[in-house]
Amino acid sequence: MALIIAALLWGSAAYADTLEGIAVSVRSGDTLEVRSETSKKVRIFRILGIEAPRRGQKGFANSRRSLESLVKGQKVTVDWLHKQVCPPSGGKCGYLGKVLLKGDDIGLRLIRVGAAWQDQGQKREQSTTDKVLYQDAERQAVKAKAGVWKLKAKNGPKQSRN
Numbered sequence: 001m002a003l004i005i006a007a008l009l010w011g012s013a014a015y016a017d018t019l020e021g022i023a024v025s026v027r028s029g030d031t032l033e034v035r036s037e038t039s040k041k042v043r044i045f046r047i048l049g050i051e052a053p054r055r056g057q058k059g060f061a062n063s064r065r066s067l068e069s070l071v072k073g074q075k076v077t078v079d080w081l082h083k084q085v086c087p088p089s090g091g092k093c094g095y096l097g098k099v100l101l102k103g104d105d106i107g108l109r110l111i112r113v114g115a116a117w118q119d120q121g122q123k124r125e126q127s128t129t130d131k132v133l134y135q136d137a138e139r140q141a142v143k144a145k146a147g148v149w150k151l152k153a154k155n156g157p158k159q160s161r162n
Contacts, residue, residue, distance in 0.1 A: 023073065029060065052116040076106070105133075108130075
């Protein structure tokens with residue numbers, strides 16, 4: 001019975017693998033490169049469940065700096081899906097993953113400070129618990145007019161691109 005309850009709470013997130021490594025660079029407010037501790041291979045990850053302003057949009061630099069200040073040079077754990085996502089402007093594709101720093105959910109932290117929006121298109125990839133936490137964090141950020149929520153582009157990157 002406890003196993004069934006845990007499965008219901010976890011929801012649909014079924015991570016393919018876990019990688020521990022060093023965040024060697026930050027490409028944007030939701031994308032980073034992590035060097036594996038074991039293989040030394042560098043992989044690109046897009047943080048699951050969030051979307052940050054893109055290059056050329058208001059808030060891009062602040063969002064990128066927020067992620068960089070949290071993870072660059074730090075040991076992180078990435079629970080990742082074997083699902084690649086590619087930037088709309090082209091460039092290297094990356095994998096979707098939940099990024100943790102000492103057990104702290106980095107995507108959730110970025111939403112809380114207004115450095116990113118909850119990505120509505122990735123909700124089905126997240127656990128039920130994470131969906132609720134991210135939604136609540138975004139509501140609080142909106143109320144506080146934190147980060148991207150004090151800019152004119154309040155409804156996320158997709159609207160801002162149009």
